[in-house]
Amino acid sequence: MENEVVSKNFIEQIIEKDLEEGKCTKIVTRFPPEPNGYLHIGHAKSILLNYGLAKKYGGQFNLRFDDTNPMKEKTEFVESIRKDVEWLGADFEDHLFYASDYFDAMYEGAVKLIKKGKAYVCDLSADEIREYRGTLKEPGKESPYRNRSIEENLDLFERMKNGEFEDGSKVLRAKIDMASGNINMRDPVIYRVARMSHHNTKDKWCIYPMYDFAHPIEDAVEGVTHSICTLEFEDHRPLYDWVINELEFENKPKQIEFAKLYLTNVITGKRYIKKLVEDGIVDGWDDPRLVSLSALRRRGFTKESIQMFMELSGVSKAQSSSDYAMFEYCIREDLKMKCNRMMAVLDPIKLVIDNYPENQVEYLDVENNQENEEMGKRQVPFSKVLYIEREDFMEEPPKKYFRLFPGNEVRLKNAYFVTCTDFVKDENGNVVEVHCTYDPATKSGSGFAERKVKGTIHWVDASQAVKAEVRLYENIIDEEKGKLNEDGSLNLNPNSLVVMKECYMEPALKDAKPLERFQFLRHGYFCVDTKDSKEGNLVFNRIVSLKSSYKK
């Protein structure tokens, strides 16, 4: 906790100091996704952090596709990433860039290093390079090609570009220090030969820059002042600074590292998600059990809830895990005042009110949200036959069960008191119908106070009910038993998806549109599914239940 408070604004402190000392007059940040998959909740942290800082200090926020490795990149991902960033409200205005647009600048940078005697073409194989690199304890060994002349290097590098050499047969390496304590500085490879078609530059290049060389150039070219990344790049910072200095950029971006966001019980690694998708265990990258941003959006999470979660989880240098329950707390907080509170029966049985007039319908006035008067009222039909939850009736109740059982009286939410008189079972012994009588004097809002009841249950008028499908979710991984099984497979929670095919809802829900959100009394917050919900065939995703396990 202490750690969090102290370090919460450590990036802001750095920026404020830089502004004060005149190291920059306007800050520029960026979010640099590699378009090789969908964005997840962890990326949202980086997006909102970078965008938030630019906004706070009147600076600029760039969205830059870090598309320097054509092997895994696809246009499909470019589109989805852009959509996600926009959805989160991180407005990049017209500052949308592609690293591949700088391939020429990178090539020229490499030539410049060669001319300065700071880079050389090396013929060692990948394995040999690894071998020569040494270990954390032992220094590396110099490549026999390290002392090629500048002329020879210029010639060979140009011929690499012109496609004269096989893939993998030659690389360009920075000439730094094979004895450096930092392995990243032991003559890192900065260009390789690889015949790959790029989604943007097509077949123009057969050499591609390595990340550690490309990234600082991208930042410098764009005028980025504060290059914020995650902790695993800390050891790469000396190389980042080396590239910036050797290429003599006037703009010298500052790399700052922070700890990644990890969530309990949740899978964020692309590798695992890809496997779940490929194995058909989930319904694509936007399956509501996943935490890709498209999945969270489909499930019904709001950008406000994500923003709040990021604020609560803070920015720190210390590796830690955030509680999924805290995320759930955020979405509940956000939806509390925004959603109509409706009645929906997910596991229905019939309740027949024997003394209620046949063919009579009453329309009860119900507040849409008891905590937010501004949301107005609606009318809810009530008549002789209703649906109630199966679990709200018990033939032989345990102690402290206050709902329906023979002889007991309960309140039907917003309606009347009813007393259970009888029930009907089918041939398998399952209760299919409950009978009761109602007391007309107890109508909700009438001020009836002669007696009290302990239980209140919700219900839906059977004659006008809307039938819908409801999907209930739990975490896809059962973390109590560990993320992985002994054989390395994922330890899946068999209850991560429960589909309730025959739910009954108030008629007001009939025209619910994709992404509309509601509270269903006692059940939680729900969102109309964007993929499978159709008119006349509604599908709701449960975003979160009402019960909280989060301790503030």
Ligand code: ATP
């Ligand atoms: P993954 O490891 O899930 O495949 P990645 O880091 O390879 O993700 P990139 O596209 O390279 O994905 O990441 C874009 C930006 O998002 C980087 O600046 C990276 O540091 C940041 N980022 C990725 N994961 C997280 C996370 N869990 N928390 C915060 N920032 C993250």
Ligand code: MG
């Ligand atoms: Mg990456």
